[in-house]
Amino acid sequence: MKPFRLLIALTALGIAAMTHATTPVLVIHGGAGVIKRDMSPAKEKAVRAAMSKALQDGYAQLKAGKPAIDAVTAAITVLEDDPNFNAGRGSVFTHDGKNEMDAAVMEGDSLSAGSVAGVHRVKNPILLARAVMEHSPHVMLIGDGAEAFAKEQGITLVDPSYFRTDERWQQWQKALKEDNEKKPHANQDTTKHFGTVGAVALDSAGHLAAGTSTGGMTDKRWGRVGDSPIIGAGTYANAKCAVSGTGWGEFYIRTVAAHEICMKVSMLDEPVPRATAEVINQEIPSMGGNGGAIALDADGNIAMPFNTDGMFRGWIGADGVPHVAIYDDEPDPSNHLGVPAAPSSTQ
Template identity: 80%
Template sequence: MKLSRLVAAVAALGIVSLSHAASPVLVVHGGAGVIKREMSPAREKAIRAALTQALQNGYAQLKAGKTAVDAVSAAITVLEDDPNFNAGKGSVFTHDGKNEMDAAIMDGATLGAGSIAGVHRVKNPILLARAVMEKSQHVMMVGDGAEAFARQEGIVLVDPAYFRTEERWQQLQKALKEDANDEKHSDVETAKHFGTVGAVALDAQGHLAAGTSTGGMTDKRWGRVGDSPIIGAGTYANSGCAVSGTGWGEYYIRTVAAHEICMRVTQMRVPLRRAAAEVINQEIPSMGGNGGAIALDANGTVSMPFNTDGMYRGWIGADGVPHVAIYGDEDDGAAEPLPADAGSSSPP
């Protein structure tokens, strides 16, 4: 069979996207939800700076010829180390007053994936998720077992006190007061379900990756796990699409949201922005959930849909300029076509 016919046959099956020279792109989010303009100028400045730093650190990996997985790891680590985000250092408290973290990463080129949930001492959960993907025969590890694996692989562990911040502690106290008064419909109740960081990247080889890290849900009980560490729900990547979600996890799990977006792109040939909007802004809200996501396809098309007040978000492309936004009415620049974006999101 001639090479041209082989390429066409393989592409028609949607199995792989052959390697090609690509313009690297990185997209990040720091969570969607109740994000209002009442936040202090100092806090807003700090959040924008952290998003910018995450983009710069991850993009430096791409410019150096590193993989999409390297870029995702580098970007998410920045956000995990910043207490303004609900992941790593800024993780929220469970009902029992503990910090309990989840994370996942996926390599779209190989469909390799790693996931961890319910850890208390891992400084950068995304790095442990990556170790699960690259250094174990498993996909998902939880709790004490995941931390035992972290020790074996030299992943940095810290005293649980490292994760305690006064702001998150006070959020728990407010939530506990609502529990006692049986108040379940305020912004506090809604805000419990939000707060995640994530990244998706396209490297120079045309490979995609996605990662997500979270401190979970304020006041959560019984070892609840949301969508972030569940491959296909809050995190997914294949040869043509990468997605990281942020929102009410139960609904992302039930819709298998990240996988659903990517299947629409790679199997149904739906343009990325339409596919992401259909799942995030139609399917999930129709069930009673809300949130957002970042998505990237093999053409470098960026999509950042959300149906909440705002979403901490940003992207960086061929010009090396970080684009960062927070509020729903703020132009994030993603609506403008990027290089090679011809309106089709099918893999090249």
């Protein structure tokens, strides 16, 4: 091939590559549940500021050409470090007065995944979940073994007192009082089942990733583990879809919620808002559960349905501006006709 023609061919290839470049998108949540409008202005401002920072820090990774998993872990780390969220620093107390954390990550293009459960000293469980995915032959590690692996990998460990906040302590004291007064069992008290942070991202190469981190359920017993660290239940990603859930974990496990959403998108070719709403707003409530989720497809379409009073949620895309919402009447990019609504009994 003559030099001039070669130049034209290479230029054409370059233009084609640029044409098919994907616009990065990042979506996050900070938990769904009983989120009342009587939240103090100071706390609401702090929550919105933390969500915005998480979006900005995560999106900076995407703008720099980094993979989706970098954006997911960067965003979730911000939320784990903020005591306003039930993950990392703000984790709730178990019945025995401990902070017990779970987390998971997954890459859609390779189906690589890593998760941890029942850790007490890991400052950022999401980073340990990623280390499990990248530096071990396993998918899930738990308890002391997970923390031994964290030490080997140089993951930051802290004294358990780091996770103690007065707000979570008071919530635990209230729960213990209800236990002593023989108030309804925790399985009947849905307010205890919420509090998770998560992120899903689409990078410029068109690859998806998902991650979720949680402090679990207030007053939980017997080493209970929810859906967040279970691949397919609260966290899942494949080549066409990424999901992070937040809600009553037992129901997300029983429905394999995140995986089911992604199968509807990738196998049945359902739009991601419809697929997500069918699981979150129909299937889970029909069984007695509730909660929310964020989802993202390979074309950058977003869904964030929930059937509770509110869900801390945010997104950032081509405009580079972080968008944050809390309550059920605030707009989000998945609002459109044809998405199944939540049953009125769960509102």
